[in-house]
Amino acid sequence: MKVYTCCGHETVVKRIYCPSCGTSDIQEQEISDHGTIYSFTKIHVPPVEFAEIAPYNVVLVQLMNTTAKVTGRLMGDVSIGDTVELDRVENGAYLYKKV
Amino acid sequence: MTKTYIHGVGMTKFGNHSDRTLKSLLLDASRQALEAAGRPKIDAVFVGNFLAGSMSNQEILGAIVANDLGLGYIPTAKVEGACASGGIALRQGILGVMSGEYDTVLVAGVEKMKHANTPDVTQAINAAMDTDSNEKHAGLTFPGFFGVLAHRYFHETGATKEHLAMVALKNRENALNNPLAQFQKATSIEEIMNARLITEPLGLFDCSPMTDGAAAIVISRKPSSIHVRASALVSGPTQMQDAAELLSIPAIGESGRRAYEKAGLGPEDIDVIEIHDCFSMTEIIAIEELGFFKRLEGWKAVETGHTKPGGKKPVNTSGGLLSRGHPIGATGLSQIYHLVHQLNGTAPNQVEGARIALAQNLGGTGSYSAVHILERL
Numbered sequence: 001m002k003v004y005t006c007c008g009h010e011t012v013v014k015r016i017y018c019p020s021c022g023t024s025d026i027q028e029q030e031i032s033d034h035g036t037i038y039s040f041t042k043i044h045v046p047p048v049e050f051a052e053i054a055p056y057n058v059v060l061v062q063l064m065n066t067t068a069k070v071t072g073r074l075m076g077d078v079s080i081g082d083t084v085e086l087d088r089v090e091n092g093a094y095l096y097k098k099v
Numbered sequence: 100m101t102k103t104y105i106h107g108v109g110m111t112k113f114g115n116h117s118d119r120t121l122k123s124l125l126l127d128a129s130r131q132a133l134e135a136a137g138r139p140k141i142d143a144v145f146v147g148n149f150l151a152g153s154m155s156n157q158e159i160l161g162a163i164v165a166n167d168l169g170l171g172y173i174p175t176a177k178v179e180g181a182c183a184s185g186g187i188a189l190r191q192g193i194l195g196v197m198s199g200e201y202d203t204v205l206v207a208g209v210e211k212m213k214h215a216n217t218p219d220v221t222q223a224i225n226a227a228m229d230t231d232s233n234e235k236h237a238g239l240t241f242p243g244f245f246g247v248l249a250h251r252y253f254h255e256t257g258a259t260k261e262h263l264a265m266v267a268l269k270n271r272e273n274a275l276n277n278p279l280a281q282f283q284k285a286t287s288i289e290e291i292m293n294a295r296l297i298t299e300p301l302g303l304f305d306c307s308p309m310t311d312g313a314a315a316i317v318i319s320r321k322p323s324s325i326h327v328r329a330s331a332l333v334s335g336p337t338q339m340q341d342a343a344e345l346l347s348i349p350a351i352g353e354s355g356r357r358a359y360e361k362a363g364l365g366p367e368d369i370d371v372i373e374i375h376d377c378f379s380m381t382e383i384i385a386i387e388e389l390g391f392f393k394r395l396e397g398w399k400a401v402e403t404g405h406t407k408p409g410g411k412k413p414v415n416t417s418g419g420l421l422s423r424g425h426p427i428g429a430t431g432l433s434q435i436y437h438l439v440h441q442l443n444g445t446a447p448n449q450v451e452g453a454r455i456a457l458a459q460n461l462g463g464t465g466s467y468s469a470v471h472i473l474e475r476l
C-alpha cells in the first residue's frame with residue numbers, strides 16, 4: 001500500500017495539489033500492510049450491493065509508521081486497538097483480517 | 100450583516116405523504132410563505148433538493164415553482180448540496196439580494212422519499228459520499244460513518260450509547276409539542292437503547308428517518324422584524340479516511356466561525372439553536388464544533404440537560420431531524436421556519452425572550468455546512 005505525503009499531510013487519497021504548498025509534486029511512499037483498528041462500525045443495514053455479506057464491519061485502520069488512515073472492510077468481531085493486516089484488495093476495497 | 104430580511108415562512112407537515120406528489124408539497128410550502136409575506140413580487144426562486152431526479156424522476160423544480168405560482172418569466176435554479184441543499188439554497192438567495200440583483204426571493208426546499216424501500220433510499224443517499232473511492236467499495240454508508248465516529252468518541256471520552264439515547268429522547272420529547280413533526284409518539288431511554296441496530300453503535304432512534312415534506316421562505320432587502328445577520332457556507336473532507344481528526348467535522352466548525360465573525364457575535368450570544376442532528380452523534384459533535392460546549396465534552400452537556408428547552412443552550416426545540424423528520428432538501432429551510440417562530444414567540448417549546456437564533460445545516464458526512472444567524476429587531 002502507498003501513502004502520499006507533502007507538508008506533513010500523509011494520506012492514502014492522492015490529491016492533485018498539496019493543500020498547504022500547492023505543488024503537484026507529491027511524494028509516494030510504500031508502507032507496511034499492518035495497522036491497528038482506529039475505529040469501526042458493524043453495518044446491519046447495507047446498500048443493496050452489499051446485502052449478501054451483511055452484517056460486516058467497516059474499519060478505519062491506523063496504518064503503521066505514518067499518520068495516514070485507510071478505510072477497509074473486515075468480517076467477524078473487532079475492537080478498537082486490534083492489530084490487523086491487509087488481506088487483499090477486491091473490487092476496489094481494502095479487505096483486512098485480524099492478526 | 101446581510102441586510103436581508105425574512106418576510107414569510109411556510110412548511111408542510113413532515114411525515115408520510117403517500118397521497119401527494121413532490122410538486123404538490125413544494126407548491127404548498129411555497130404558497131404558504133408567499134401568503135405569509137403578503138404576496139410580494141418575486142424576482143427569483145431557488146429550490147433546495149437532493150433526490151427528486153433519482154427518486155421521483157423530476158427536475159426543473161425552479162421553473163415549476165415559477166410557472167405554477169404564476170411568478171412570471173424570472174430566474175430560477177435548483178441547488179444541490181446533499182442534506183445541506185436547503186441551507187445552500189437560502190444562502191444563494193441571500194447572495195442574490197446582497198448583490199443588488201434581486202429585491203425579493205422565494206427559497207423553497209422539498210423531498211419525497213417514503214414511497215421507496217430502505218435499500219433503494221440507502222443507495223440513493225450514498226450519492227452524498229465520494230462514490231469513486233475505496234470507502235464506498237468497502238461498503239461504508241452514511242450512517243456507517245457516524246457509527247465509526249461514535250465508537251471512537253466513546254473510546255476517547257466517558258460517553259456511552261446512553262448519551263446518544265438522551266439526544267434522541269430530548270428531540271422526541273420536543274417533537275411531541277410540534278404539530279408539524281413526523282414523530283409524535285412518546286418513547287423512553289429503554290426503547291431507544293434496545294431498538295434494532297443500524298450501524299453499530301447506532302440504532303434505529305439514533306438515525307434520522309425518511310420523510311416527505313417541504314418548507315419555504317420569502318426573503319427581501321425590504322426590512323422586516325427578522326434580519327439574517329449572517330450566512331456562511333464551507334466545504335469539508337469528502338472521505339472519512341481523509342479527515343485529519345475523526346472527532347472533528349471541520350466544515351461545521353469553520354462555517355460557525357465565519358458566521359460568528361460576519362455577525363459580530365459569539366456562541367455565548369445565541370439564544371436558540373437548530374442543529375443538523377442527522378444522527379444523535381452528529382448533534383454532540385456539532386454543539387462542540389459551534390463552540391457551545393468544549394471539545395469532547397458535548398456529551399456532558401447533554402447529560403446535564405443544558406440542551407433541553409429550559410437549559411442554557413436549547414438545541415432542536417423543533418424535534419430536530421431525528422423527530423421533526425428529514426426531508427433532505429427541505430431540512431435547512433424547516434430549521435429557519437422553526438427559528439422564525441421562536442423569534443416571534445410563537446414556537447412549540449418556546450424559549451422565553453429568544454432574540455438571536457442559529458441554524459446549522461450539514462451535507463454529506465461533513466462535505467458541506469451552512470450556518471445562518473437570525474436576529475429579531
Ligand SMILES: [Zn+2]
Nearest residue numbers: 006007018021
Ligand atoms: Zn506541500
